Amino acid sequence: MASGFKRGCLTVVIAFVLLSALAAGGVAWLWQRHAGFPDHPLAGLQLGDSVQVESGDSFARVLGKLRAHGIDEGSDLQWRWLARRLDAAGKLKVGEYALEPGTTPRALLVNMRDGKAIQYRITLVEGWNFRQLRRALAAASPLEQKTTGMDDAALMQALGFPDQHPEGRFLPETYAYSRGDSDLDVLGRAHDAMQSALDEAWSSRSPELPLRTADEALILASIIEKETGVADERAQIGGVFVRRLKLDMRLQTDPTVIYGMGSSYDGNIRRRDLETDTPYNTYTRDGLPPTPIAMPGVDALRAVTNPAPGDALYFVALGDGSGRHAFSATLAEHNAAVASYLRQLRAARRQAP
Structure with a gap:
């Protein structure tokens, strides 16, 4: 009787120990799963996948979007716990967030919290x-x-500049934008950037410039931008145009004529085009055209406000394919440079298939 009782107690003890071990193992497994959740890569993500956090989205709504995307890792409780731990709950920023292979719950919530869209x-x-x-x-x-x-x-009225001509008013740069941004957003930033660049260039201008306003500098910078793609020539060309303005010489620059031709320009400029008067024909009109003709970069703005010194009043392409120009102080030198350019152009045409 006593031995049977002892065997029964032993069985109970063994069962208790086994159950305790199983329970402890289950708790350990659950804890390991919970502790590993934040840094375990989400499954099934493909390159280009993303989720959009929109204005007014609650955390529950964002989590619902993740579930709809096929993300089933972690319970809702685990996601909420992690969001509170990362101080992300209620602080998710509007934007489109990448769901690329290798993304973890922690990294995703941190990106949403910090607005890394x-x-x-x-x-x-x-x-x-x-x-x-x-x-x-x-x-x-x-x-x-x-x-x-x-x-x-x-468009200019929508930007808040109803009386301003749009040509040349936007700084050529690379602009980043997010899903939900509009073309007006990009234009507004580019307009602000150009105004800042123009103000900076104008504030450091040479005191001998024959220009009355920053807008006149912008117009001349746009001409320089169209005349050369060679960076170290911009200031030289700026010097030529500034000296011409000082001497009341016409600018006589082809890019302004082309701009005035508008859609009728077919890639060629002829003598009759140079002789046809438009507000932009600097062969028939004195001074600057009424508006810029293109978007000048920062270097072109600087080339206008601080042109290179010298005595050149003319320039023409070298004709060697380099994009560079020959600069001349006299009309005789310029005519010789033009003749050289034409000879090279004819030779190139003869050799062309």
């Missing part, structure tokens, strides 16, 4: 005119298009 980029190229700028913005994805159907005047 996916960034897209658009490059505005030096020398573009406003038509080219608008075409580039219209083709940018996923940029929201708010200016579709607006003419240039309506």
Whole structure:
């Protein structure tokens, strides 16, 4: 009887120990799973996957978007616990966030908390005119298009500059934007950037400039931008134009004529084009054209406000394919340089297939 009782007690003890061990193992397994959740990569993600946090989204709504995307790791409680631990609960920033292979719950919530959204980029190229700028913005994805159907005047009014001509008013740079940004957002930043660059260049201008306003400097900078793509020539060309203005000589620059021709320009400029008067024909009119003709970069602005010294009043392409120019102080020297250019041009045409 006593031995049977002892065997029964032993069985109970063994069962208790086994159950305790199993319970401890289960707790350890649950704890390990909970502790490993924040840094365990989310499964099933593909390159290009993303989730959008929109204005007014609660944490529950964002979590619902993740679930709808196929993310089933972690319980809702685990996600909420992690968000509180990372001080992200209630602080998720609006934006589009990458869900790329290897993304962990911790990294995702930190990105959302810190606003590290996916960034897209658009490059505005030096020398573009406003038509080219608008075409580039219209083709940018996923940029929201708010200016579709607006003419240039309506667009400038939407930006807050109703009396300003748009040409040349936007700084050519690479701009980052996020999903949900609009073309007006990018234009506003580019306009502010150009105004800042122009103000800086004008404030450090040479005291001998024959220019009355910063806007006149912007116009001349746009001409320089179209005249050369060689960086170290910009200040030289700036010097030529500044000296011409001082002497009341006409600028006689082809890019302004081309701009005034508008859509009729077919890639060639003829004598009759140089002789046809338009507000932009600097062969028929004195001084500067009425507006910029393109977007000048920072170097072109500096080339205007601090032009290179010298005595050159003329320049013409070398004709060797380098994009460089020959600079001349006299008309006789210039005519010889033009003749050399024409000889090289004819030779190149004869050799062309």
